[in-house]
Amino acid sequence: MEIANLVVSHKKATLEEIEKAWHGDCRALIERVLRYPNVSECAILMTCNRVEVYVVGTETEKTLKDFAKLMRVSERVIEIHKNDACLEHLLRVASGLESMMVGEDQILGQVKDFYNISKQYGGIGDILDVVFSKAIQVGKKVRKLTNINKGSISIGSAAVELAERNLGTLSGKKVLVVGAGEMGSLVARALAHKDCETLIANRTFSRAEKLAKEVGGKAVPFNKLERYIVESDVVITATASKDYIITREMLEKVVGVKKEKILLIDIALPRDVEESVADIDGVELYTIDDLREISEENLRKRL
Structure with missing residues (x-):
């Protein structure tokens, strides 16, 4: 019996390549892997900068390579680790x-x-149950016994730093955060100390209100995004939507009204902002790929 994983991450893949490997439906993906007769267990891990599939069985490396081909993931960007x-x-x-x-x-x-x-x-059987439980214990212990998370920044706070670099300062600026989940909350909390006005839009308005109250921001209706994009100096999107939240059609309307440039920072996966938006004059679009430099600088400061 073997254990192996297939990894598509920021280390080798671009955001677009990670996005292609992300198929959204966790249940369908797990069931698809378990249909291989030589696979007895399967677990998945999907974040904004990685997609990983863990399997227990026989001929695991060959199976994961076959699965990557089936999912149309280039062999150039995958890593496979065994045992x-x-x-x-x-x-x-x-x-x-x-x-x-x-x-x-x-x-x-x-x-x-x-x-x-x-x-x-x-997907979880006896082996992956022990493996993941132990990994979670180790993750807690590492943080308790070392300073690995001291001075670290999140994707959310890196997005805020990117906005600040682009605008020179966020003081006195108006920032629209789209999404009030885990990532949107990280963005909003990072903005709380920036002397800016924070607007928060979320499909469930009560969640936007709750987060806005926590960070001293203002909840705005999700169905009026166009209006608030016009009013804002920067828009940071961080939802869990499978569909685009901001489309090219929407931005073309906004450009006709807003005289200043439109600064968009999309840290969602799948992406919240339609990629072709970047081709519109007056629009600057940044994604997770653009946060690498900030990540590397933060690491250098901590070494």
């Missing part, structure tokens, strides 16, 4: 060592969440 290397990789992931923002805490919660999702959909 001890697989276990070491998961421990590194849970500890924050494999993150784009090294040491960030969010990944440990994501490992827990996807362990539970994989268990719920019948």
Whole structure:
């Protein structure tokens, strides 16, 4: 019996390539892998900068390569780890060592969440149960015994830093945050100390209100995004939507009204902003790929 994983991450893949590997439906993906007769267990991990599939069975490396082809993921961007290397990789992931923002805490919660999702959909058996439980324990212990998360930044706070660099300052600016989930909350909290006006839009208005109250911002109706994009100096999107939240058609209307440039920072996966928006004059679009430089600078400061 073997254990192996297939990894598509920020280390080798672009955002577009990671997005192609992300197929959204966790249950369908797990069931698809379990249909291989030589696979007895399967777990998945999907974040804004990685997609990973863990399997227990026989001929695991060949199976994962076949699965990558089936999912149309280029062999150039995949990594496959087997047995001890697989276990070491998961421990590194849970500890924050494999993150784009090294040491960030969010990944440990994501490992827990996807362990539970994989268990719920019948992918977790005796082996992966022990492996993921141990990885979660190690992730907690590493943070307790070391300073790995001291001074680290999240994807959300990196997005805020990118906005600040682009505008010179956020003081006195108006920032629209689209999404009030985990990532949107990180963005909003990072903005709380920037002396700017923070607007928060979310499909469920009560969640936007709750987050706005926490950070001293203002909740705005999700169905009036166009209006608030016009009013804002920067828009940071971080939803869990499978569909585009901001489309080219929407931005073409906004450009006709707004005289200043439109600054968009999309840190969602799948993406919230239609890619072709970047081709519109007067629009600047940044994605997770553009946060790499900030990540590297943060790591250098901590070494």
